[in-house]
Amino acid sequence: MLKRIALALGLSLVMTTASASPDFWQHEWPKTNFEKTSVENWVEILSGGPPKDGIPALTNPKFRKASTETRIGDTEPVITVEINGDIRAYPVRYLTWHEIANDTVGGVPVAVTFCPLCNSGITFDRRVPQGTLTFGVSGKLRNSDMVMYDRETESWWQQAVGEAIVGDLLGTELKQLPTWMESWAEFVARNPEGLVMEEPDFSRQYGRNPYVSYDSSTKPFLYSGENPPHGIPALERVVRVGARDWPLTRLSKLGEVTENGVTLSWASGQSSALDASSIAKGRDVGTVRVRDANGNDLPYDVMFAFAFHAFWPDGDWKLGN
Structure with missing residues (x-):
């Protein structure tokens, strides 16, 4: 893994000069309004390797009762979301490969996010004054943190802070919800009738x-x-x-x-x-x-x-x- 990181780092540094301008990203993001941005130094924006949606975010994932799940190890981390009596676990074994799950919990549209490179697991309310958003993975990194994008305006969002940094929604902030990461055993012991996200229908080595x-x-x-x-x-x-x-x-x-x-x-x-x-x-x-x-x-x-x-x-x- 460390060798792959070194190789990707070298390739990204080669690209730094070319990518130090929004003009470099315009062909991939023709709908994004690069005239509006809080990014002062575009050298900060780097490709993490995968292209736009190369890491496929999930939308409306399927669930099953926690008591019927046997594939997840007791100590594995899950992000627990509890809203209005609706209790759900989002296993990191899946979020590692998808990074964002767009869902609705207890009537609240949420984005459950995990950035492996920052170990940052945050759940946001997807509602903003302009409407309800659906998020995807841009494939870009800033300070090693995932840059998300919304499919409605293709504005770019900094996952760590939940704020739009490029595009028409510049400066809009997402509300962070009080969710937490715990072990699978802890979740099941407290919520045997709770729901756990089902394994996504993608060819990935889930659990690795x-x-x-x-x-x-x-x-x-x-x-x-x-x-x-x-x-x-x-x-x-x-x-x-x-x-x-x-x-x-x-x-x-x-x-x-x-x-x-x-x-x-x-x-x-x-x-x-x-x-x-x-x-x-x-x-x-x-x-x-x-x-x-x-x-x-x-x-x-x-x-x-x-x-x-x-x-x-x-x-x-x-x-x-």
Whole structure:
């Protein structure tokens, strides 16, 4: 995997000069309004390898009862979405290969997203003032993070921040929903009658990790920005709540942290999706939950430190004493 990353990195760097202008992307994106953009330096936009829709996003996926699913390992991560009594699990074994699932949960149109290169799993409300959007994978990366696009206007969206960065919807922000990543065993124990996304009808090696040992690497894929401050390794996981982050190493040692009206908890039992060749055999990175003072779940993300620093350069690092 690391050799493939090095090769792709070399090819992308060769393309950097040519791609440092929206004119380079216009032939692939004739419907995108490149006149409207917040991207100041187009060198930041790189091809991740696959073309537009080369990573096929899912729309209206099928589901089955969690109690009938036998293919998913107990420690495998799933993104749990609970809205208005509708409880669904989106296995990372599928999202690794599709990155976006457009669905409707509890009457709310959602986009469940996972960017493997940033370890960022975020669920957004697909409704914006201009209407309800459906998202696809552009094949582009910015600071190693997935650039999504909406099929309605073909505007480009930064997955990590949920904001349109190019196109007619420039500056529009998606609402992040309070969902979380947990182990399959945790989900089933709590929700045996809940629903789990069915295996998509694509020829993919579901359950296999195509990014073997990525989260133990020292350098992110296709990233040339600054390293995180405070000596934190680039690919250390951090728990982001708004523009604040808590290093997972700190949280996992303490088990629970309450600061600034937010309580973060950690429990072992969830595999890394970016470690071993089999996701089920990845090392234990644990499950994080984030709640407010009343015990309500809050929107958050467990992402790599470099990505937090890239998109929140003035972010607040909660390092403890």
